[in-house]
Amino acid sequence: MTNFFDFQDGPKIKILILFLVLICSIYYFFKNYKTLEFQPKLLLCIAILGSIWLFFQEKEENKDYNNLKNNFALTTGKIEEYIVVNLKGYKGNPGNSIKFKYVCNNETIENSYYESYIVSIPDAKPDLNISYLVIYEKSNPKNSYILLNYPIKNSDDFENYKNTFRDKIPEDVFKNSSGK
Incomplete structure (x- = not known):
């Protein structure tokens, strides 16, 4: 089982809230089972x-993040779609999104x-x-x-970035990251 303290700050807060909802729901359910209607x-x-499903979803997302940090490789990619949702009253997707190849x-x-909580997508x-x-997990x-924040404008940029990432992931790659 993954140690709770290995999670990033975002999932820790979500998991604590989910745990509180779970405990309160279970308590209320069993305490008032006979008097509650359907x-x-x-x-x-x-x-x-x-709550249980969201907990496991957070756990899986954090596992993917840690696997990527511990076993990464680099390549180049192109943005296919870039969506910024800073419109008032927007009721669509959860936030800015990006699609790339x-x-x-x-x-x-x-x-x-x-x-x-892992990456930010600027407005x-x-x-x-x-x-x-593009940073990706070697095995997945x-x-x-x-x-x-790592554009490739000429042929030397990719080689320079490979040298930058040689020992560990720089701190400006992920939010709240301390590298590898």
Whole structure:
């Protein structure tokens, strides 16, 4: 089992909140089981199962992040789609998102992600005509992020970035990161 203290700060807070919801829901469910009508029982069951599911989802996301940090490789990629949702009253996706393509082991991979506690996606649209550095997990190339703060404007940039990442991941790659 993953140690709770190995999680990033974002998942720690979410897990604590989910744990509190789970404990309160279970307590209320069993304390008032005989007097509750069907709808509150159903809602409490949904809250209990939802809390458990979200806990495991957070755990898996954190595992992917740690695997990437411990076993990474670099390549170049191009942004396919860049969405910024800083509009008032927007009720769509959870936040800024990015979709990109890159080549790994002679295979073109397409990936996308939303802004999260791991990476930020700035509101300012990057240059879509240039390539950017992509960091991916060697054993699972689909686990990847395009690094907008590492643009590749000429052939020397990629080699310079490989030297920068030789010993560990720099601290400006991920939010709240201390490298490897």
